[in-house]
Every structure is written in C-alpha cells, then in structure tokens.
Amino acid sequence: MLLIHCPCCGVDRPEIEFRYGGEAHIARPVQPADFDDRQWAEFLYMRTNPKGVMAERWRHVHGCGRFFNALRDTVSDRFIAVYQTGEPRPDLSATGGEGAR
Amino acid sequence: MSDTLFHAPAEALALPPHAAAGTALHRAGPLVRFVFRGDSGAAAKVGEAFGVSLPQTPLAAGRAGDRAALWQGPDEWLLLARPAADGPQAVDGLARSLAGELAAVLGDTPHSLVDVSERNIALLLEGPGVADLLNAHVFLDLDPVAFPVGMVTRTLFTKAEIVLWRTGSDRFVLECWRSFAPYVEGLLAEG
Numbered sequence: 001m002l003l004i005h006c007p008c009c010g011v012d013r014p015e016i017e018f019r020y021g022g023e024a025h026i027a028r029p030v031q032p033a034d035f036d037d038r039q040w041a042e043f044l045y046m047r048t049n050p051k052g053v054m055a056e057r058w059r060h061v062h063g064c065g066r067f068f069n070a071l072r073d074t075v076s077d078r079f080i081a082v083y084q085t086g087e088p089r090p091d092l093s094a095t096g097g098e099g100a101r
Numbered sequence: 102m103s104d105t106l107f108h109a110p111a112e113a114l115a116l117p118p119h120a121a122a123g124t125a126l127h128r129a130g131p132l133v134r135f136v137f138r139g140d141s142g143a144a145a146k147v148g149e150a151f152g153v154s155l156p157q158t159p160l161a162a163g164r165a166g167d168r169a170a171l172w173q174g175p176d177e178w179l180l181l182a183r184p185a186a187d188g189p190q191a192v193d194g195l196a197r198s199l200a201g202e203l204a205a206v207l208g209d210t211p212h213s214l215v216d217v218s219e220r221n222i223a224l225l226l227e228g229p230g231v232a233d234l235l236n237a238h239v240f241l242d243l244d245p246v247a248f249p250v251g252m253v254t255r256t257l258f259t260k261a262e263i264v265l266w267r268t269g270s271d272r273f274v275l276e277c278w279r280s281f282a283p284y285v286e287g288l289l290a291e292g
Contacts (some may be wrong), residue, residue: 001240008159008174008175009159009160009254010159010160011159011160013241013256014240014241016257017257019126061109062255062256062257062262063174063256064159064173064174064175064177064255065173065174065177065255066174066175066214087131
C-alpha cells in the first residue's frame with residue numbers, strides 16, 4: 001500500500017486515509033465577473049496534467065482532516081515532497097532530488 | 102477493564118476463536134463527548150475549564166481523572182468526560198453543564214463546540230492479541246515503537262472511520278460512530 005507522509009501529523013499513513021484534491025496552486029480569480037467565458041473555462045477546467053512531477057492538493061480526510069500540498073511523480077506514483085498549504089512549491093533543482101532530472 | 106474514565110459491563114463481546122487467551126472486547130458505558138475546534142488561545146481556555154489541557158502535539162492525548170482530551174487535528178480535539186451515573190439524565194446533565202462552563206470561559210472567542218455524546222460509542226480492547234485483531238482491519242503499524250502508549254489518531258477500520266487510542270501496551274480504546282458499531286463489532290467478532 002502506498003504510504004503518504006502527512007506534514008500536519010508528521011507520520012506516514014496509508015493512502016486510503018487520504019483524498020486527492022486536484023492540482024495545487026490554482027488561485028481563484030479576485031474578480032471573476034471580469035472574466036470572459038474563455039478565461040473562466042481556463043480557470044475551471046484547464047490543468048497542466050504533466051507527465052512527471054506535479055504539484056497536487058491532498059487531504060488527510062480520515063486523519064487530521066487537513067489539506068496539504070505534495071509533489072508527486074505521475075509516472076512512478078512516488079511522492080517526492082509534501083509541504084503545507086500556503087507554502088511555495090519546493091524547488092527540486094536546488095536539492096537535486098528525483099524530480100530534478 | 103475499568104478505570105476512572107472508562108467502565109464496562111461484565112459481559113464481553115464476541116471475539117474469534119483464534120484470538121489469544123485473555124483478549125477481551127467490551128462496549129464501554131456512556132460518556133459525555135464534545136468536539137471542540139478553535140485556535141491555541143481558545144484551546145488554552147478550554148483546557149483550564151475542562152481540567153485537562155488540550156495537547157498541541159499531534160496524535161497526543163491528555164488525561165486527568167475521569168476526563169480526557171484527544172488531539173484530532175491542529176485545531177480539533179475530542180473531549181471525553183465520564184458522568185456520575187449511567188442513566189441518560191446523568192449524561193445529559195453533565196453535557197449541559199460542561200457546555201455551559203466552556204461557553205462561559207470562551208465568551209466571544211471564535212470556536213466550535215459540538216455535543217457528540219450519543220454519536221459515538223467506545224469499544225475497549227485488552228489482552229495480548231489486541232494489536233493482531235485490530236490489524237486485520239486497521240492499516241496502521243501498531244508496533245509499540247510506531248504507535249506508543251498514549252498515541253491517539255483518527256483512522257479507518259476497514260470502511261468505518263474510528264478514533265484509535267492506545268491506553269496501554271496491550272490496551273486500546275476504539276471510538277466509532279454508533280451507527281457503525283454493529284459493523285465494527287461484527288468484523289472484530291469474525292477476526
């Protein structure tokens with residue numbers, strides 16, 4: 001079973017305790033009324049869907065209940081980093097980790 | 102198993118025949134339960150009024166006498182208190198008086214305090230084989246190193262959400278929703 005590290009609880013937990021929350025760092029527009037249909041559709045539906053490292057929101061729904069962000073490799077399903085909501089995406093090139101390739 | 106917080110009727114619930122000798126499962130008597138949510142300032146006030154300080158450390162439990170405060174999330178705690186008697190009046194009376202006391206000390210502090218006394222039931226598991234029995238349905242490492250005495254967490258029991266609290270090296274308290282109790286007890290009986 002895939003183990004996911006919850007940054008809030010500080011422990012590795014089985015994936016069934018978690019829910020996927022979509023792509024991270026999607027900011028809601030400040031003035032949605034100013035958007036035309038194309039821009040609104042971009043915000044609502046268009047995601048990067050990369051093959052490789054992706055920043056995602058996850059929620060420890062059957063644990064502490066908190067959302068957090070994670071960098072996951074969509075090819076290997078490996079979690080590279082987890083970080084708190086509101087923190088910037090970790091720079092993997094600086095650490096030379098798996099995602100830096 | 103009985104102590105200042107939990108007390109159980111003498112009759113035990115069913116366990117599978119392969120359970121280790123001395124392992125027992127009881128449904129605990131009624132408790133007053135609150136889900137409290139608030140920031141650390143509000144938690145400090147509640148801790149003082151409740152008599153058990155609310156742990157800020159993840160997965161920690163605080164306990165004093167007939168009361169306990171279990172960490173559930175960074176701003177969420179499950180408060181347990183044992184009423185003086187088992188009857189519904191005693192449970193209701195303590196729930197009302199506690200809610201009043203806590204609301205009084207909190208005043209205008211933003212918080213959420215919900216009485217869930219009747220929502221949950223507590224199952225008491227003790228004996229040498231409890232970790233093995235639980236591990237048929239709970240996907241956590243229950244080795245004392247990974248899950249030491251005093252650790253409490255929300256997790257899943259197959260499909261039912263539970264709160265699992267280790268109160269001794271071979272003693273666990275399992276809190277689950279009342280409507281899930283037949284499911285949890287049935288699975289424990291099957292092994």
